[in-house]
Amino acid sequence: MAEDPRKRVELLWGASERPSRGPKPKLTLEDIVAAGVRVADEEGLEALSMQRVAKELGFTTMSLYRYVPSKERLVEVMLDRASDGPPVFTGEVRDWREEIEAWVRALWAMYRLHPWALEAKVSAPPIGPGQLAWFEAALRPLAHAGLTDGELISTVMFLLGAVRELAGIAFGVERARAQAGISAAESEAGYDALLREFVDAERFPSLAKLVSEGAFAPSGLADEGVDLDLDFGVRRVLDGIEAYVAARRG
Amino acid sequence: MAEDPRKRVELLWGASERPSRGPKPKLTLEDIVAAGVRVADEEGLEALSMQRVAKELGFTTMSLYRYVPSKERLVEVMLDRASDGPPVFTGEVRDWREEIEAWVRALWAMYRLHPWALEAKVSAPPIGPGQLAWFEAALRPLAHAGLTDGELISTVMFLLGAVRELAGIAFGVERARAQAGISAAESEAGYDALLREFVDAERFPSLAKLVSEGAFAPSGLADEGVDLDLDFGVRRVLDGIEAYVAARRG
DNA sequence: CTAAAACTGTGTATCACTTACACGAAATAG
DNA sequence: CTATTTCGTGTAAGTGATACACAGTTTTAG
Structure with a gap:
């Protein structure tokens, strides 16, 4: 046992x-x-x-x-x-934000290459060489952000988690619709229709407002839905780190 | 099929x-x-x-x-x-940041109650009543942050993902050490020792620096490690949203 | 050299699990 | 009433992980 x-x-x-x-x-x-x-x-x-x-x-x-x-x-x-083989940057870190965003994109690409990695449960911190390499790759640029050691670790863990989960949803949806043989736009329309049918304004007022405003309606960017969620989230984290560090210095 | x-x-x-x-x-x-x-x-x-x-x-x-x-x-x-039964707030939203943080804590608590929910793979956006209730619960306070509809959705998805993944790691570790019959401090010490043994400065320079500085050494807060990662990350996201909205209004 | 020891890949068997299918009992439509 | 539909059950098929013992292979103690 x-x-x-x-x-x-x-x-x-x-x-x-x-x-x-x-x-x-x-x-x-x-x-x-x-x-x-x-x-x-x-x-x-x-x-x-x-x-x-x-x-x-x-x-x-x-x-x-x-x-x-x-x-x-x-x-x-x-x-x-x-998960071996994260992008290896060497030399000086020029723009840590830019490098973190590149790191996120690379991690996303890795999951696209090995989508099954999203189905296996993760229940431990990174301990193997491959996973630590990703940790290292994030740490390098992030070390220039002005955080303490503990905050650095927290940030990397947080980003690793967010990327993994959003990739899981994105590729899960993608696979489901590939199996069903429908387009990305059709899939989004299906989700919108589902919400319109079941989300009533009494039980889910805020959601219902979004739905009625068409926030879930298929956009032209169909294929990039969750991808965009991730980009937005990551940028906010980076903004937040800058604001936090500035405030502490201030 | x-x-x-x-x-x-x-x-x-x-x-x-x-x-x-x-x-x-x-x-x-x-x-x-x-x-x-x-x-x-x-x-x-x-x-x-x-x-x-x-x-x-x-x-x-x-x-x-x-x-x-x-x-x-x-x-x-x-x-x-x-995942049914998120906290239901009614009335005006007084402090949206505070309410989001409470929501995160509640989600964390839900996963603590049903840790198996972290082992099942999630490969679809929220479609059931229980999951939509959580979506709704986050949306209500967040609607006061000044984001567009699309940004709102992105933020909620991002937070859902981050919480889930970090909870997965936290409870996974917890379970493993319960099975092994060791204390939280011992478990942290084990992780630290592992990193000290395998993380060499040539291959993982940034990580090695953290390790040597004792960033992974057991803290007094042992049991709250990943929990703290989450808190920090969430606060940065909220900071980032404020900064972003302020800049846009600016 | 030689025999014991350690280790390799294999064949067989067990056990746990999901799920298909057909049967007899129960409930309702007409 | 009786034909039809649905219920819970029993049986069985198929898949998969893995324990265990065996036969062949390599090394080393003496």
Whole structure:
């Protein structure tokens, strides 16, 4: 029941010594993880089974368990590996706001590449190399904003969370409508219609006002709805940080 | 494959007419959902199976399928019902910032009550009555901030996302350490130690700086770590909105 | 050298779970 | 009344995770 956290970290960081005896392994953890990511990328997390991954590699299901203690653990490593490769900026930070916005866009793009990463639950702070790389990438520019250490950490966590959740909704909707074979505009219209049908002014007065004003009506920007939510939110966070730091200095 | 979105919404809103023929149903959708929520609250989402819910009610597994098309759908309704009951303020909005912060705390509390709600993936905008109630509750105070309709929606989505994700991490960590039987301080110390071991200054310079400065060292506030991240982030968003609105009016 | 020890990939089996299907009982329409 | 519809149930199929023991492989102690 109580999973050894050490083992977990070792798996994530590839820090296990090869035993000296016994036959040479024909697989590696990274082979398995890569195969898993491939399957998940192409067929979704639902299609990911130990048997599916094993077939992908041409081995038996049970062979995987020599490298990975459980499917859950495998997915954990997959998550870390998929999130590897944030944009690496070097040199001086010119415009920290600009770089943070670029970081957000890059994170968004990563989730677009690996949408299954949004289906797996996250229940731990970043501990693997891939996730810490994203942390680092945000920290670099943000360190120029004038925050304390604790505030820096809070901000990064907050941004990581917001991006992930909004990406989850955005790609979820996208997938649903792709499956249903309707356009983005039709999908938005459907949402608008749903709200118009069920949101009554007595129970949901503020919402009803928005609905009646057409705030949920399909815009020309159909495909970018949630994307825009994110941009707006991120900019407000950055504004807020500037105002906060200015006030403290003031 | 292509699930009928209408059926989905009907289930969520309880909008289906009772057929006139046949025996009277001995169960209701809400009975089943309530039993599901009970199980999930006490034993987690993992323990939630159709058989477990059926046993809870004293019926056979298959009887549930007369009321719910699939387990996935059941969880969807459970999610909506669990998130019912946001704080209802009436009368004038006195201090919109204060009310938003109270709303965030209430949302946090709801997730604490139903932590399994954080394990289920969310892949759609709010469509059920419970989730829309939360939307409404945020909208009411926020409408006094001076934002456009679109900006209002973006802000609420952004906040919903951030709270959810940070709650997911916070309660995930909490659960893990409860299982491992260690204190919050020990858990924080473990994280700090992990970072100290693996974060090298070459690969993660900014992070390494924070680590060496003790930014991840256990604080006296141990139990409130992520909670604090959220507070800070939310306040920055609100600051940012004020600054943004002021600048536009400016 | 050789035998024991450690480790590999495999085959088999178990257990838990979702869900399809058909049956007999119950309720209503006409 | 009787035909129809819907209810709860029993049975069974299909999928998936993973425990366990086995046979072959490699290393090392002596």
